[in-house]
Amino acid sequence: MKQTNWWFLSVAVSTLLIFVLVSLWVQMNEYDVEPPQLVNESATNEYLKEYWEAPLNLSSPGAKPTIKIKTGIFIQSLQFFNSSEVHLTGYIWQRYTDGVHDEIKPKKGEIGFILPEQINSGSDIKPREVYRVADGNDEVIGWYFEATLKQPFDYTLYPFDHKTVWVRMWPKEFSQNIVLVPDFESYKATGEHDIFGIEENIVLGTWVRKNTYFDYKLSSYDTDFGISDYIGQSGFPELHYNFVVKRKFENAFIVYLLPLFLVATLLFAALLTVSAKEELSSKLGFSTSGFIGASSALFFVVMLAHIQLREQFAGASIVYIEYFYVLMYGLLVTATANTYLFSINATRWSRVISYNDNIIPKVAYWPLVLGSLILITWGVWGYEYYLGSQ
Numbered sequence: 001m002k003q004t005n006w007w008f009l010s011v012a013v014s015t016l017l018i019f020v021l022v023s024l025w026v027q028m029n030e031y032d033v034e035p036p037q038l039v040n041e042s043a044t045n046e047y048l049k050e051y052w053e054a055p056l057n058l059s060s061p062g063a064k065p066t067i068k069i070k071t072g073i074f075i076q077s078l079q080f081f082n083s084s085e086v087h088l089t090g091y092i093w094q095r096y097t098d099g100v101h102d103e104i105k106p107k108k109g110e111i112g113f114i115l116p117e118q119i120n121s122g123s124d125i126k127p128r129e130v131y132r133v134a135d136g137n138d139e140v141i142g143w144y145f146e147a148t149l150k151q152p153f154d155y156t157l158y159p160f161d162h163k164t165v166w167v168r169m170w171p172k173e174f175s176q177n178i179v180l181v182p183d184f185e186s187y188k189a190t191g192e193h194d195i196f197g198i199e200e201n202i203v204l205g206t207w208v209r210k211n212t213y214f215d216y217k218l219s220s221y222d223t224d225f226g227i228s229d230y231i232g233q234s235g236f237p238e239l240h241y242n243f244v245v246k247r248k249f250e251n252a253f254i255v256y257l258l259p260l261f262l263v264a265t266l267l268f269a270a271l272l273t274v275s276a277k278e279e280l281s282s283k284l285g286f287s288t289s290g291f292i293g294a295s296s297a298l299f300f301v302v303m304l305a306h307i308q309l310r311e312q313f314a315g316a317s318i319v320y321i322e323y324f325y326v327l328m329y330g331l332l333v334t335a336t337a338n339t340y341l342f343s344i345n346a347t348r349w350s351r352v353i354s355y356n357d358n359i360i361p362k363v364a365y366w367p368l369v370l371g372s373l374i375l376i377t378w379g380v381w382g383y384e385y386y387l388g389s390q
Contacts, residue, residue: 010363017370070095072183093142159252
């Protein structure tokens with residue numbers, strides 16, 4: 001087969017693989033919020049009836065009814081401190097109805113909620129009451145809060161990862177049958193695709209807003225907190241306000257993927273200089289020692305970039321983009337071995353490596369790279385999808 005035909009086949013296969021890889025990236029960059037979202041008061045009451053009141057038979061005669069406190073939240077700022085801590089500021093308010101919440105309504109200076117995932121940070125300040133206004137039979141009390149929350153974020157699909165940051169809230173009197181419910185009437189729209197409860201012009205850096213929603217997580221504990229009749233030990237509905245942010249792919253592409261692509265291109269260019277023809281090799285300046293030296297330089301470039309990436313995710317498992325670095329290490333070793341075996345004309349590999357002046361490794365380079373990226377993408381994304389469906 002002529003070299004022209006070999007290169008035409010390589011370009012055709014590479015183009016097809018690029019299309020497949022980009023299609024996979026587009027799908028990875030999409031995100032669907034898992035149900036159930038609480039979109040209105042009716043949906044909230046139905047959820048509590050099915051998952052809280054019915055299992056405990058709280059609607060039977062003589063049982064103490066669930067006390068519901070309408071609670072709202074508004075996030076003003078957000079900052080990721082590291083791979084597991086996020087700092088938030090904003091407002092939380094609660095609506096107390098006369099004749100219903102008289103015994104549990106916070107007094108002046110008291111706080112009506114608990115953020116159980118808040119950690120003690122020097123920059124945090126204690127929530128402080130900023131307003132207390134009457135609204136018909138209700139009294140609305142609002143607090144300004146600043147908190148650092150520790151949460152187990154998953155970075156496996158970086159740079160195509162989405163983060164669901166949640167604010168988990170308990171009532172102050174959690175020893176009683178008190179459940180926090182979303183204050184839907186304080187927002188303009190709380191549908192499945194509406195964004196609410198967060199500053200419209202919030203500065204998120206490398207992130208963009210995607211969705212916000214309320215939901216419940218049923219929590220169980222292996223202790224009764226010393227309260228003999230503690231009702232919330234098993235399957236207690238804890239209110240969560242969630243907001244989904246998506247990473248800006250272009251930032252990671254410029255910082256991490258683009259240098260890798262350039263290194264792969266330089267390695268390919270070096271591979272093209274491999275030739276047994278004396279006239280061509282002297283013109284291109286090919287030598288085995290020179291190729292090994294170039295590969296060593298590219299290796300240190302890749303290694304330093306990999307170290308910089310790993311420092312961002314200290315303590316986290318290997319992320320998607322790191323497999324690209326592993327692939328690059330493999331390419332450097334393979335290309336160096338190919339050049340060495342070609343130079344010494346190793347008998348066992350001579351037919352493949354020496355065929356048509358090393359044409360097979362050259363034309364197979366980009367299909368091999370792109371095919372490996374597709375397999376890596378399928379493997380990582382498929383595994384994450386499998387775990388998510390369990």
